[in-house]
Amino acid sequence: MKNLYRSLLMAFTLGFAASCSVEDVEPNQPLSHTSTDSATATQDSHLTMGNPSGANTSYSNYLLSKPQYAMSYNSYRGTPNWVSWHLSSAWVGSAPRQDDFRADTSLPSAFYRVQSTDYTGSGFDRGHNCPSADRTLTTTDNSATFLMSNIIPQAGPNNQQTWANLENYCRTLISAGNELYIIMGSYGKGGTGSNGYAETLAAGKITVPNRIWKVIVVLPNGSGDASRVTSSTRVIAVNTPNTTSISSTWGTYRTTVDAIEAATGYDLLSNVSASVQSTIEARVDSGPTQ
Numbered sequence: 001m002k003n004l005y006r007s008l009l010m011a012f013t014l015g016f017a018a019s020c021s022v023e024d025v026e027p028n029q030p031l032s033h034t035s036t037d038s039a040t041a042t043q044d045s046h047l048t049m050g051n052p053s054g055a056n057t058s059y060s061n062y063l064l065s066k067p068q069y070a071m072s073y074n075s076y077r078g079t080p081n082w083v084s085w086h087l088s089s090a091w092v093g094s095a096p097r098q099d100d101f102r103a104d105t106s107l108p109s110a111f112y113r114v115q116s117t118d119y120t121g122s123g124f125d126r127g128h129n130c131p132s133a134d135r136t137l138t139t140t141d142n143s144a145t146f147l148m149s150n151i152i153p154q155a156g157p158n159n160q161q162t163w164a165n166l167e168n169y170c171r172t173l174i175s176a177g178n179e180l181y182i183i184m185g186s187y188g189k190g191g192t193g194s195n196g197y198a199e200t201l202a203a204g205k206i207t208v209p210n211r212i213w214k215v216i217v218v219l220p221n222g223s224g225d226a227s228r229v230t231s232s233t234r235v236i237a238v239n240t241p242n243t244t245s246i247s248s249t250w251g252t253y254r255t256t257v258d259a260i261e262a263a264t265g266y267d268l269l270s271n272v273s274a275s276v277q278s279t280i281e282a283r284v285d286s287g288p289t290q
């Protein structure tokens, strides 16, 4: 009883002190504001929501963790299986696009290291998983997105229209006070680029994916992120064909996380409680798309 009284007194005192300090420091601010305004954006772990494929040291499921993103790399495909990254306004600054596509020498020497020229003349873009424009705080961060381990053969209109629109939309969400966990991946074999259908590039060392997907978890800026995901958290899941004949409207390709899990065999958002996963992974997003 005594402890309860002390706790109440302390809560009252702290609350009073906090409201006083807001008035003192920001006399011209509106008195009512949401927590999204006040929480500071931070840089958080890229695997906060989980490791979808249990990536480890396997050649087909190799965990590659960088300061800028984490991935499962598949040396047999010459592409990532998936790339996962945290996005908040804390990752964005004014570093210019580096455009320094290059082999990733951090891959084991037994792997074929895809070269920047391996896509030349293929009819496919060097499509980023973690986009250049999501990593502009430093030139080092931006440059890391041009490692060929972060790249897939992506049909031009898919990359430059559908995907670019979705990437831009994600950055409008962080400008509005949110932080995002984004997982992008690809699977299957065979896509249609500007030179027509192809299954591989570079004499078979690179597989052209058939489908390209993304899952985005949207949270107001804050901490303890995996446990803040609830049944009402917005989760956007998109799965697109890797072809030139694709709509530029990414909302057309919305699906469920469950469908992507069924197609890939992964467990996405595995650090979220099972009961919350079962709700949010079965829902198709119907929110705004721009």
Ligand code: MN
Pocket: 127, 128, 131, 159, 160, 163, 164
């Ligand atoms: Mn792109």
Ligand code: MN
Pocket: 261, 267, 268, 269, 270, 277, 281
């Ligand atoms: Mn899941």
